[in-house]
Amino acid sequence: MxxxxxxxxxxxxxxxxxxxxxxxxxxxxxxxxxxxxxxxxxxxxxxxxxxxxxxxxxxxxxxxxxxxxxxxxxxxxxxxxxxxxxxxxxxxxxxxxxxxxxxxxxxxxxxxxxxxxxxxxxxxxxxxxxxxxxxxxxxxxxxxxxxxxxxxxxxxYSGEPMPRNFVFRVLQDLKEGRPIRALADQMNTPxxxxxxxxxxxxxxxxxxxxxxxLAGPERLSRLHLVRRIAQLSGYDPDLVQPIGSAALSLPAQRPLDGGLATLFPRYAIYERLEDLDFSKLS
Ligand SMILES: NC(=O)c1ccc[n+]([C@@H]2O[C@H](COP(=O)([O-])OP(=O)(O)OC[C@H]3O[C@@H](n4cnc5c(N)ncnc54)[C@H](OP(=O)(O)O)[C@@H]3O)[C@@H](O)[C@H]2O)c1
The missing domain is CATH 3.40.50.720 (NAD(P)-binding Rossmann-like Domain)
Structure with a gap:
């Protein structure tokens, strides 16, 4: 094809x-x-x-x-x-x-x-x-x-070292010692x-x-997710500080209690962040 x-x-x-x-x-x-x-x-x-x-x-x-x-x-x-x-x-x-x-x-x-x-x-x-x-x-x-x-x-997210991949961006910030804040009140399914x-x-x-x-199996906050990325790649998760969405005055409103599930279990995705190959990312 x-x-x-x-x-x-x-x-x-x-x-x-x-x-x-x-x-x-x-x-x-x-x-x-x-x-x-x-x-x-x-x-x-x-x-x-x-x-x-x-x-x-x-x-x-x-x-x-x-x-x-x-x-x-x-x-x-x-x-x-x-x-x-x-x-x-x-x-x-x-x-x-x-x-x-x-x-x-x-x-x-x-x-x-x-x-x-x-x-x-x-x-x-x-x-x-x-x-x-x-x-x-x-x-x-x-x-x-x-x-x-x-x-x-x-x-x-993916294991590719490209700026559009947020896992890569988080690791770059951690590597270069930039402070990271992540939304504690935005929930989604990576x-x-x-x-x-x-x-x-x-x-x-x-x-x-x-x-x-088609979404991953876990629903978690952005804060939880970014801390997990830090932990899985050997950084202190507490380097990631919580922030609330009200504190950021962004032009577009975001869904907060969000995320996706499917009515079609044949297409469920089971891979989690723990299953990601981080080798190309650091
Ligand atoms: N990323 C996420 O977390 C996420 C979450 C939910 C849904 N989605 C959906 O998934 C889809 C892909 O997202 P992504 O993260 O892969 O986005 P992306 O990395 O920004 O890729 C967008 C693609 O569209 C191309 N493009 C932009 N303007 C174009 C134009 N005028 N003509 C032709 N091509 C054009 C870009 O080409 P160049 O780069 O060469 O300019 C690029 O290849 C989107 O529909 C998005 O809504 C993404």
Whole structure:
């Protein structure tokens, strides 16, 4: 099968390329501002660019991790967020519909308001900020196509040394002695990137369509998570200080009592932070 990954230069896109490549699948990927020349430069806000990517790759399956996922930036640039987070995926979906091939779209736990997590696939969405509203809108548009699988992950991490990986960022701060504060009142279900991709690929092969929550097995606060990262890599967890979200005046409101669970146990993820290979991170 030939896969086309829009946003292969990102954290999730990179995991898709690695996991599928390790299984012997043929994978083509795209980048936007990135410089990795393994990937074709594509702007999903441009129709011609998307059409050209399809003609070049002739995919049997399309993956869409491409997004602007910085919630505060989206709050302050709603038009750009709409162009990339809603219109871009809808444009790709139209090409997938024409080719009659399935697509996997990556959405987010931020479609929920975080008043009573964890949330399952059938819970009503109620986003608190522009980013979540745009992702919820994209879900609605893409689900009009029968070939769409919408994956919702939360707080994605991996063993890759890239700034977009929060485990890597925490370890850099610890290594360089920078003070770390982490939210004690934000709860979520951290999601390991590799297992998430493997479960999404299994769901595609099972012809699962619709919405699927793929998140890790534990729900914990950001503070607890960051202290665990410190402990697992040999640092004193008390170097991480608690802070409440009210003390940070960020542009976008976050879901606090959040996280995801699934109604489909076949796709449950069991790997925890303890199972992560830290060897490339320090
Ligand atoms: N990270 C998380 O914790 C998390 C949690 C829940 C859900 N998600 C969802 O998972 C998906 C992937 O997130 P991520 O962490 O992998 O994000 P990321 O690392 O920021 O990757 C985003 C990708 O989108 C590409 N892109 C941005 N603008 C583009 C444009 N105009 N045209 C084409 N490509 C463009 C980027 O390309 P360049 O880098 O080359 O510019 C990059 O490859 C997103 O849909 C996000 O909503 C992420």
């Amino acid at each position: 030939r896969h086309l990954v829009f946003g292969a230069s990102g954290q999730v896109g990179g995991a898709i390329v690695r996991e599928l490549g390790a299984m012997g699948e043929a994978v083509a990927g795209t980048r936007h501002s990135g410089s990795d020349d393994r990937y074709h430069k594509v702007d999903i806000t441009q129709e011609a660019s998307v059409v050209e990517a399809f003609s070049a790759a002739k995919p049997d399956l399309v993956w869409i991790p491409a997004a602007l996922p910085n919630v505060d930036w989206c709050e302050e640039h709603p038009d750009d967020s709409w162009a990339v987070n809603v219109e871009g995926p809808a444009r790709i979906m139209e090409q997938a519909r024409r080719a009659d091939i399935p697509l996997v779209f990556f959405s987010t736990d931020y479609v929920f308001d975080g008043t009573h997590g964890p949330y399952v696939e059938t819970d009503a969405v109620r986003p608190l900020q522009t980013y979540g509203r745009h992702k919820a809108e994209a879900e609605q548009q893409l689900l009009q196509y029968h070939g769409t699988l919408v994956v919702r992950p939360a707080w994605i 999601t390991p990137a590799g297992p998430m991709v493997r479960q999404a690929w299994q769901a595609v092969r099972d012809s699962f369509r619709g919405i699927l929550h």
